[in-house]
Amino acid sequence: MTQMVRAAVQTGPRKIEMREFPRPQVGPDDGLLRVEANGICGSDVEIYRGHMGMNRDPFIPGHEPMGIIEELGERAAERWGVQVGDRVALEVIVPCRACGDCLSGNYQACRFRKYGHGVTGIEVAPSLWGGFAEYLYISPTSVLHKIDKTIPVEIAAMYNPLGAGVRWAVDLGGVGLGSTLLVLGAGQRGISAVIAAKAAGASTVIVTGLASDRHKLAVARELGADHTIEVDGENAQDVVETVMDLTGGRGVDVSLEVTPMATQPVLDALKATRHGGTVVLAGLKGGKELPVPTDLFINRALTVKGAFGVDSSANERAIALIESGRFPLEKLHTHTFGLDEVGLAIDTLAGDTDDKSAIHVSVHPSFA
DSSP: OOOOOEEEEEOOOOOEEEEEEEEOOOOOOOEEEEEEEEOHHHHHHHHHHHOOOOSSSBBBOOOEEEEEEEEOOOHHHHHEEEOOOOOEEOOSOOSSSSHHHHHTTTTTOOOOOEEEESSBBSTTOOOOOOSBSSSSEEEETTTTEEEOOSSSSHHHHTTTHHHHIIIIIIIOOOOOOTTTTEEEOOOOHHHHHHHHEEEOOEEEEEEOOOGHHHHHHHHHHHTOOSSSESSTTTTTTOOOHHHHTTTSSOOOOOOOOOSSSSSSHHHHHHHHEEEEEEEEHHHHTTTOOOOOOOHHHHHHTTTTEEEESOOOHHHHHHHHHHHTOSSSSGGTEEEEEEEGHHHHHHHHHHSSOOOOOOSSSEEEEOOO
């Protein structure tokens, strides 16, 4: 049995060190995950760059871990309904499961949570809280979901972005049969929103992206987008004007803004949404302040919602979509990296290398 566990530790902006930690001892209420893969999202990029959310203490990033249960306590197995050898995906939030918010199902608002997968410092025993490691500690209150072991690893690792698409477009946006949706941002979560919206019965889905995102827009069309808009370059189109043309001057029922750091798409979302429609904001801006014309909210009777992460219900439905094989999700996955290449993996997703083709990128500890 391996006594030491290798992990990638972020010690500061753009600083990743490989370190070893003692293999955690598992008791009756917790477990140990052998990490198969951990997807990378836009927030990982901004945290790596130091633009936002940087833990002041060294920590093991990776908040989209999935893999095989290696060890499991007896009470934990009964509580979660899983066993050693099962494949599971973990959520970033580790709630207390006892407060009023947790007991009412609103565990994302838990005020007493102290830990989280991919965000907790290594000084918190047993250190292995993040997915960029060979093994990950499953705490007694972790939230996990079973995934079919026959699904290719890189596809199973998409549970989180696809869960975001389900939660943000369908749950928060209310997209359903016959709905029209504008997705501002053509990354993996934007494209996942296309998939979720089409699965829910949306009639028209429009996706925006940069000229450098042309390959992503092409994949978005392959996975169900009806129209795509380039917002810069020689083929640039005005987002609001184009949306109004495509909807007969009405605007879309729902706009979902998922771009990182950019502020103009927020204004475009507000202006492109019909009277009485819904705007969902999910793209983090690193604390940038944005002058918002609040009269738009009033005069258009808009509902504006902030999208915080992915909850259990959305993850379950995303996993069901993955297991259904209904969509060719392999078109989304572009890059696989090993544990020693975490920095390169993040830079690749960010488009900071010569290779600009990334959409879904994952780190696989066993990949050489």
